[in-house]
Amino acid sequence: MTPYTFETSGRNRKTLVAVIGVWLAIIAAVVLIDASLWLAGLIGLCTVPALYDLIAGRRSGVRLGPDGLSWFAGTRSGEIAWDKISHMRLDTRLDFSVRACAVLVSGRKVRLPLESTPDPDTFEQVLTARGIKVERHHFSLLG
Numbered sequence: 719m720t721p722y723t724f725e726t727s728g729r730n731r732k733t734l735v736a737v738i739g740v741w742l743a744i745i746a747a748v749v750l751i752d753a754s755l756w757l758a759g760l761i762g763l764c765t766v767p768a769l770y771d772l773i774a775g776r777r778s779g780v781r782l783g784p785d786g787l788s789w790f791a792g793t794r795s796g797e798i799a800w801d802k803i804s805h806m807r808l809d810t811r812l813d814f815s816v817r818a819c820a821v822l823v824s825g826r827k828v829r830l831p832l833e834s835t836p837d838p839d840t841f842e843q844v845l846t847a848r849g850i851k852v853e854r855h856h857f858s859l860l861g
């Protein structure tokens with residue numbers, strides 16, 4: 719079976735549009751409705767992680783190879799052999815993000831970094847095609 723590879727960068731159009739949109743909204747609030755500068759600055763601080771991603775352009779991704787599952791996100795990376803994985807768990811959070819977790823045969827859970835996880839539907843199809851059981855949990859707070 720051919721390897722599946724997903725790779726992305728923090729330097730992407732969606733992040734840029736989101737940061738510009740937030741800053742335009744902040745400027746409009748200050749100019750048009752005389753919003754408090756300290757409140758506008760506090761909201762602007764929330765964009766610092768996105769700005770860092772845009773500047774640094776960190777790469778992240780996941781690879782499903784013949785030997786196992788591997789991932790990387792910035793300086794973090796990991797690898798698990800297929801025979802160690804009991805099943806994969808995909809949890810949809812309240813903010814609609816999907817967290818991927820490899821549940822090992824021992825019962826231990828290994829969470830993949832959010833930024834290295836591909837589209838959940840595609841990820842589930844690829845895993846299922848490889849014979850890996852996938853559990854979907856929607857809107858779970860713990861997992």
